[in-house]
Amino acid sequence: MLADEVAEFIGKSIGNIACEVEKGSIKRFADAVEETNPLYWDEEYAEKSRHGSIIAPPGFFGWPVKLPPGLTFQRPTDIFDPPEVAEGMRIALAKAGYANVLDGGIEYEFFQPVKAGDTLTAKSMIKDIRGREGKMGKMAFVIIETVYCNKKDEPVAIARATAIYL
Amino acid sequence: MAKQIYWEDVDVNHELPPLPKIATTRMLVKWAGASGDFNPLHYDAAFAAAVGVGSPIVHGALKRQWLVQLMTDWMGEQGTLKKFACSYRAMDRPRKMATTATPEEGETWQCKGKVTKKYIDDGQHYVDCDIWIENGKGEVTTPGTATVILPSRG
Numbered sequence: 001m002l003a004d005e006v007a008e009f010i011g012k013s014i015g016n017i018a019c020e021v022e023k024g025s026i027k028r029f030a031d032a033v034e035e036t037n038p039l040y041w042d043e044e045y046a047e048k049s050r051h052g053s054i055i056a057p058p059g060f061f062g063w064p065v066k067l068p069p070g071l072t073f074q075r076p077t078d079i080f081d082p083p084e085v086a087e088g089m090r091i092a093l094a095k096a097g098y099a100n101v102l103d104g105g106i107e108y109e110f111f112q113p114v115k116a117g118d119t120l121t122a123k124s125m126i127k128d129i130r131g132r133e134g135k136m137g138k139m140a141f142v143i144i145e146t147v148y149c150n151k152k153d154e155p156v157a158i159a160r161a162t163a164i165y166l
Numbered sequence: 167m168a169k170q171i172y173w174e175d176v177d178v179n180h181e182l183p184p185l186p187k188i189a190t191t192r193m194l195v196k197w198a199g200a201s202g203d204f205n206p207l208h209y210d211a212a213f214a215a216a217v218g219v220g221s222p223i224v225h226g227a228l229k230r231q232w233l234v235q236l237m238t239d240w241m242g243e244q245g246t247l248k249k250f251a252c253s254y255r256a257m258d259r260p261r262k263m264a265t266t267a268t269p270e271e272g273e274t275w276q277c278k279g280k281v282t283k284k285y286i287d288d289g290q291h292y293v294d295c296d297i298w299i300e301n302g303k304g305e306v307t308t309p310g311t312a313t314v315i316l317p318s319r320g
Contacts, residue, residue, distance in 0.1 A: 032200035063202070
């Protein structure tokens with residue numbers, strides 16, 4: 001159902017970036033959601049908790065800092081390394097008739113909390129591309145899997161985001 | 167913080183305390199800055215109209231974080247969120263601002279959840295939940311699921 005030119009992107013790596021988890025960025029993230037949990041900003045409170053330090057809300061994985069201007073201020077998961085693979089997939093999808101993209105949703109598995117001061121490595125790959133006929137005509141579901149590891153190279157979380165191309 | 171909930175306190179069909187949220191244009195701008203998602207679809211009315219969605223829409227990932235908060239508030243500090251999933255099925259539109267800090271009258275969203283399963287695996291006390299966001303009309307725009315480990319009195 002999917003064109004071979006699209007399917008050949010399945011399994012390819014699209015990203016490998018380092019994200020620093022800084023207290024200020026955790027606070028800004030929590031404030032934007034209107035979180036009320038002191039674990040996200042009250043150092044004294046967080047030190048007495050079982051975590052021993054400020055943690056990030058599940059779903060926040062820090063901010064890429066070692067990138068040139070222009071790359072830094074976008075979603076960390078939109079930063080591609082090398083950029084050619086993700087761009088190539090988008091071009092192949094557009095040629096196959098899928099020119100628009102929607103954020104379909106996400107799933108997470110969490111293994112340990114993300115702590116202030118951590119540096120995470122986010123490795124992303126194109127996990128799957130599936131064609132489907134839906135209400136809005138033909139669609140392609142692209143699953144991007146990102147594995148986040150801490151400084152000790154222990155996985156802290158896996159995210160699987162669904163982008164719907166139509 | 168609310169009192170800690172224990173695994174023994176919940177049964178299947180137990181309802182989580184709803185978490186009300188009000189999306190505003192101001193909140194979407196804050197979210198753009200905090201998440202790095204600067205798609206003008208979420209803050210530029212003319213752009214949103216030009217790409218065919220009518221007016222700016224709430225970021226799916228912001229709705230995701232509302233549902234994460236629903237779970238982490240409920241499970242308490244001794245709880246652990248293990249799995250989480252949600253899908254963005256319908257568009258939501260933020261309230262415009264009446265003053266620099268307060269929104270116009272309008273829609274309030276409710277984040278809700280219900281226990282679907284409780285079980286013990288490898289000595290850990292798990293609870294699975296269905297979770298969702300209802301818009302002002304009571305329609306589900308963002309359904310999902312979550313799995314937490316709760317502390318046990320046992």
